Amino acid sequence: MRSRNKILRSTVELIGKVGFEGVTIAGAAHAAGVSRQTVYSIFGSREELVSQAIAGVAVEALAGIHTRLERVAAPCDYVVELIVASRRVVRDDPVLAMLLRSEHENPVFDSGMIARAKPIARSLLAPLSTRHPEIEPHVEDIIEIVLFLGLSVVLFDDETVHSDDELRRFLTRWLGPAMSAAEV
Template identity: 30%
Template sequence: MRTRGWDGDLPRDETEARGRIVAAATRCVDQLGPTKVNIAAVAAELGITRQTVYRYFPSLPELLLAVAEAGAEQFLDRMQAFVAHISTPVEAATESIVFTLSTIRSEPYLGLLLQTGENVAFSRGATSARATSYGAQMLARMPVDWPAFGIRDDELPDLAEIIMRLTFSFLQYPADPPHSDDELRTLIRRWLGPALRG
């Protein structure tokens, strides 16, 4: 049984402590699955008390959101590969939504708050300044000449926010019966397309 905090290896500072807690939470997601992760499991993984975890992350949703954000870069890399052939704003928006909807529920980190029922916290995080910044970065990485279509670089965060709001609306309130990927593409192109064509 562990008798010393941090398994005898204290972190140098708060940044390292937070990083270790997020890494431990990620391991717990891998080992236990997203529905069984809790603060006690993360604390046990590190050899610390639950109170220590709470000092850095006041709630489980906040900790899981940090795990999700840590996996965001990998998610963006996969999306970039998926949309590498895209050259127009309409297709960029359409395919980014389709990709996210088809992968996020099985994505072990970005989708974990949805799978544990913390939809409200995740949705709030998905439209935060940090999240829209990630979205704008993703749009900027696409092979689309945005200015040629009348979309300035400083407008990409706004477009990212609209795309994310649509995405999470589809996630929280799916169609009944569900749309196929091609049906979803048709729907998005029909109603979002005119706005992006100017």
């Protein structure tokens, strides 16, 4: 277990330094101070190694987002804060920010990304559905709005365009009517 965690930490550091394409089994093994065979025996492939390393970073980021969302009550405010918090987490984490680069082997830009993201979005929206059961019939639509709008905000982020507060106001102005319609 210690080797696994050491390899994952080293892989995250490598991703931050050299990007997804620069991560190799040999490089991760060298950075972690283990043999290539150890890396292969634990992860099986380079793709699985990178995937698990990113998943670990994402789980930590999601925990922080969940904490921010605990204090948000209204459905529209919840969705808005989910998008703003997600952008903030990506801005603040160099490895997550690396996901915004359109490298060849970047998992954000492959064809199955939205399908993989839906369960994560569903888990982030679960507390909202529990607090506001009236939106349950519209949760799948809300998930798609969050994914497409949230990805757009994160991928095309520019600090000069919207601060967190400006982004909150913008999203509330446009999502408020849509969220109200979902509650009807």
